Amino acid sequence: MICPYCSASDDKVIDSRASDAGRAIRRRRECLKCERRFTTYERVEETGRVMVVKRDGTRVPFSRENVLKGVVAACGKRPIADEAKRRVVDEVDEAVHREYEREVPSRVVGQKVCDRLKVLDEVAYIRFASEYYQFQNVGEMLDELTELSARTKDVKDQQKLF
């Protein structure tokens, strides 16, 4: 496995355990060159999975990689751990496969990602929402921003009490 930090190709596995309710093996690895640690996941190839129905009616297999790409793009340089991004993908994957057997509208997948990013990081949420979920109009986006800033204010007010 190529080290994501220094691109060396030698590493050792320092921990290996079941993840995602046994559907994946999570391996903690340490680069033999720079000694930094990273995580890989091994899972069954994604075939015969739920199909995502896009806006134009075309169907593509549900892809964790695509969801992760969207999440990573939305997070940008925000201080969000890779593990947290992976967890968003895990949760969306799990929810989609629990609630839909054959097909799921892309809008629903986008909404599920939005729901989780909203809790994780508000900037990432707004970025994702405007890019993938698409607000109907500027007013709708402003409503959302107003709600978010009101929520932040509530948290600050609560903190003052202690």
Ligand SMILES: [Zn+2]
């Ligand atoms: Zn390295």
